[in-house]
Amino acid sequence: MKKLVTLLLVVGFVAGSAFVAMAVAQDKGPAVIKLEAKKMGKTVITFPHADHQTRTDCITCHHKGTDDPAKMKCSSCHGVDKAAPNLKKAYHDKKKSPCVTCHKAEKGKSKAPQKCKDCHKK
Ligand code: HEC
Ligand code: HEC
Ligand code: HEC
Ligand code: HEC
Numbered sequence: 001m002k003k004l005v006t007l008l009l010v011v012g013f014v015a016g017s018a019f020v021a022m023a024v025a026q027d028k029g030p031a032v033i034k035l036e037a038k039k040m041g042k043t044v045i046t047f048p049h050a051d052h053q054t055r056t057d058c059i060t061c062h063h064k065g066t067d068d069p070a071k072m073k074c075s076s077c078h079g080v081d082k083a084a085p086n087l088k089k090a091y092h093d094k095k096k097s098p099c100v101t102c103h104k105a106e107k108g109k110s111k112a113p114q115k116c117k118d119c120h121k122k
Pocket of ligand 3: 061062063064071072073074075076077078081083084085089090091093096097098
């Protein structure tokens, strides 16, 4: 009997954790995100977020993890936390930015933006 209770407790715990993990994973954020670049003449980057979720894993961009949705804005660390490169580098570094590295690899294969004005639109 004692063993059965323990087993039920374990099963309950595992199921509970899985449920929490699912609930967290379900916050996929907005389908389209508009990011305003103030230093670039207030241009607006229309980022098709949901479309990108079909192209790669969350972690490619949200490299600090997806367990806390409140800490997933790039701008909550980049440009704030001194340990993080500035926001411009996070989005544009030729070798490290997930955006630029993937778009470069896509050159000639898709409409992935290559030039400044492909993203920074008035
Ligand atoms: C793949 C899309 C993309 C391309 C291509 C791109 N940018 Fe950006 N840029 C962004 C995003 C996204 C931000 C972040 C906007 C924000 O959240 O403040 C940004 C921010 C910036 C910022 C600093 C933030 C601000 O408020 O202005 C500068 C400066 C900038 N870009 C310049 C450039 C220049 C110059 C080029 C071309 C060499 C370029 N960008 C190409 C997407 C892009
Ligand atoms: C190609 C890059 C990329 C991928 C892949 C991606 N995201 Fe995002 N996500 C972003 C960017 C960029 C933002 C806007 C960041 C900002 O506002 O500074 C964002 C914003 C979010 C936000 C809103 C954060 C807030 O506080 O406003 C959530 C939630 C989120 N993403 C969840 C996810 C999940 C879950 C996945 C995987 C299923 C995912 N994202 C995949 C780039 C990506
Ligand atoms: C919770 C804080 C935090 C968030 C959110 C965050 N970053 Fe970072 N990022 C950092 C820190 C700190 C570093 C410095 C290296 C490290 O600790 O990983 C970094 C490094 C980077 C680098 C350089 C990678 C390298 O190899 O040096 C890029 C590019 C980058 N981040 C892009 C992004 C993008 C794009 C987003 C949003 C989709 C984002 N980051 C969200 C904290 C964050
Ligand atoms: C895994 C590859 C990959 C990554 C990572 C990626 N992109 Fe893209 N992106 C693409 C592809 C492919 C397209 C072109 C889709 C099409 O052909 O319509 C695209 C298109 C776009 C567009 C143009 C949308 C339009 O219809 O005009 C913007 C803006 C954009 N990406 C911004 C970003 C930003 C900002 C990041 C980093 C936070 C990023 N992308 C990361 C692959 C990627």
